[in-house]
Amino acid sequence: MAANSSNGEQQTPSKPPPLPSPLRFSKFFQSNMRILVTGGAGFIGSHLVDKLMENEKNEVIVVDNYFTGSKDNLRKWIGHPRFELIRHDVTEPLLVEVDQIYHLACPASPIFYKHNPVKTIKTNVIGTLNMLGLAKRVGARILLTSTSEVYGDPLIHPQPETYWGNVNPIGVRSCYDEGKRVAETLMFDYHRQHGIEIRIARIFNTYGPRMNIDDGRVVSNFIAQALRGEPLTVQKPGTQTRSFCFVSDMVDGLIRLMEGENTGPINIGNPGEFTMLELAETVKELINPKVEIKMVENTPDDPRQRKPDITKAKELLGWEPKVKLRDGLPLMEEDFRLRLGVSKEN
Numbered sequence: 001m002a003a004n005s006s007n008g009e010q011q012t013p014s015k016p017p018p019l020p021s022p023l024r025f026s027k028f029f030q031s032n033m034r035i036l037v038t039g040g041a042g043f044i045g046s047h048l049v050d051k052l053m054e055n056e057k058n059e060v061i062v063v064d065n066y067f068t069g070s071k072d073n074l075r076k077w078i079g080h081p082r083f084e085l086i087r088h089d090v091t092e093p094l095l096v097e098v099d100q101i102y103h104l105a106c107p108a109s110p111i112f113y114k115h116n117p118v119k120t121i122k123t124n125v126i127g128t129l130n131m132l133g134l135a136k137r138v139g140a141r142i143l144l145t146s147t148s149e150v151y152g153d154p155l156i157h158p159q160p161e162t163y164w165g166n167v168n169p170i171g172v173r174s175c176y177d178e179g180k181r182v183a184e185t186l187m188f189d190y191h192r193q194h195g196i197e198i199r200i201a202r203i204f205n206t207y208g209p210r211m212n213i214d215d216g217r218v219v220s221n222f223i224a225q226a227l228r229g230e231p232l233t234v235q236k237p238g239t240q241t242r243s244f245c246f247v248s249d250m251v252d253g254l255i256r257l258m259e260g261e262n263t264g265p266i267n268i269g270n271p272g273e274f275t276m277l278e279l280a281e282t283v284k285e286l287i288n289p290k291v292e293i294k295m296v297e298n299t300p301d302d303p304r305q306r307k308p309d310i311t312k313a314k315e316l317l318g319w320e321p322k323v324k325l326r327d328g329l330p331l332m333e334e335d336f337r338l339r340l341g342v343s344k345e346n
């Protein structure tokens with residue numbers, strides 16, 4: 001059609017505008033759910049992205065500052081028309097149009113979250129405020145990955161969601177556990193004050209392929225040590241317990257929580273409980289019977305026991321874990337062997 005110029009004369013455009021790129025069609029015409037995953041380049045986040053990307057109706061946007069995560073965890077999706085990766089720190093505001101936010105960004109291994117405690121608490125508090133601000137602005141549902149560390153060194157065992165916890169507010173772990181407690185408070189205040197749709201998962205120790213080899217957490221430490229033929233370092237007294245959930249079960253629980261009708265908080269974890277000495281014995285038996293077990297000093301405020309009460313997850317989400325520790329460890333061993341270049345015969 002002819003256009004009017006500013007002096008009133010008619011002009012005919014020389015050529016029609018270019019067609020949009022075919023990528024634009026594949027990107028915006030197929031998807032009907034745009035999902036943001038903060039911390040999506042990390043261990044749990046990258047497995048969550050894999051699962052979300054299996055659904056052709058989903059478009060996934062990851063934001064990560066790569067503090068503990070890596071692009072390598074997402075390499076199979078880079079360049080995919082339904083996937084975008086943004087280097088961004090959640091302590092800075094973000095504006096993207098999304099329908100759901102899985103908010104995972106936060107260092108999780110104690111050695112990393114204690115490395116820069118002020119940054120850890122900023123990530124938990126300012127990062128969560130920013131993501132809630134985004135959820136409010138664009139009307140998205142937001143899920144926070146909280147932690148069993150909100151129960152501190154628990155005096156009730158196993159821990160139900162109704163337990164308020166036993167947390168040291170001024171200790172070296174407080175940046176993480178008090179940080180997550182404030183993040184939970186912010187979630188509920190935005191829910192009550194602004195009607196934001198929230199979901200809170202309290203995750204218990206999760207393990208699986210893709211954990212950083214030198215992550216510092218107990219399962220990755222023991223597997224890497226067993227494969228390198230080094231002593232398994234059990235921190236004293238060794239009778240402290242944890243309950244280990246395989247990552248595929250965790251991802252299934254997180255998606256059910258997001259898709260369901262309950263705000264939570266809901267414990268997501270595997271109730272199978274082990275002492276750290278039992279875990280070391282199991283890794284030794286399954287991976288390298290020749291390695292020694294060595295007792296080493298512990299760090300302050302290490303919780304003495306931890307086991308989730310998952311009644312709520314069973315009743316409200318129809319969820320319970322499927323993978324036993326003895327079945328999950330060999331899957332992680334396989335991944336660690338590949339990355340460390342240690343074959344089965346060695």
Ligand SMILES: NC(=O)c1ccc[n+]([C@@H]2O[C@H](COP(=O)([O-])OP(=O)(O)OC[C@H]3O[C@@H](n4cnc5c(N)ncnc54)[C@H](O)[C@@H]3O)[C@@H](O)[C@H]2O)c1
Pocket residue numbers: 038039040041042043044045063064065066067068069070088089090091103104105106107108109123127145146147148202203204205206207
């Ligand atoms: N793995 C567990 O056992 C466990 C248990 C309880 C809770 N959680 C929670 O689950 C989430 C994921 O844990 P994970 O084990 O995958 O840890 P991870 O360290 O592998 O992943 C965390 C990701 O967040 C990113 N990140 C950190 N700070 C950021 C920031 N300021 N801005 C943007 N990105 C940032 C990291 O680079 C990383 O990719 C965390 O919120 C953690 O607190 C994990």
Ligand SMILES: O=C(O)[C@H]1O[C@H](OP(=O)(O)OP(=O)(O)OC[C@H]2O[C@@H](n3ccc(=O)[nH]c3=O)[C@H](O)[C@@H]2O)[C@H](O)[C@@H](O)[C@@H]1O
Pocket residue numbers: 107108109110147148149203204205206216217218219221222233234235236240241242276298299302303
């Ligand atoms: O599940 C949770 O809620 C929390 O669990 C872990 O925290 P923690 O249980 O302290 O994790 P680890 O560092 O793996 O320690 C587990 C136990 O193993 C022991 N440990 C650790 C490392 C090691 O080499 N040897 C060893 O005996 C520790 O003393 C501790 O008792 C995670 O790192 C947190 O991100 C998460 O929020």
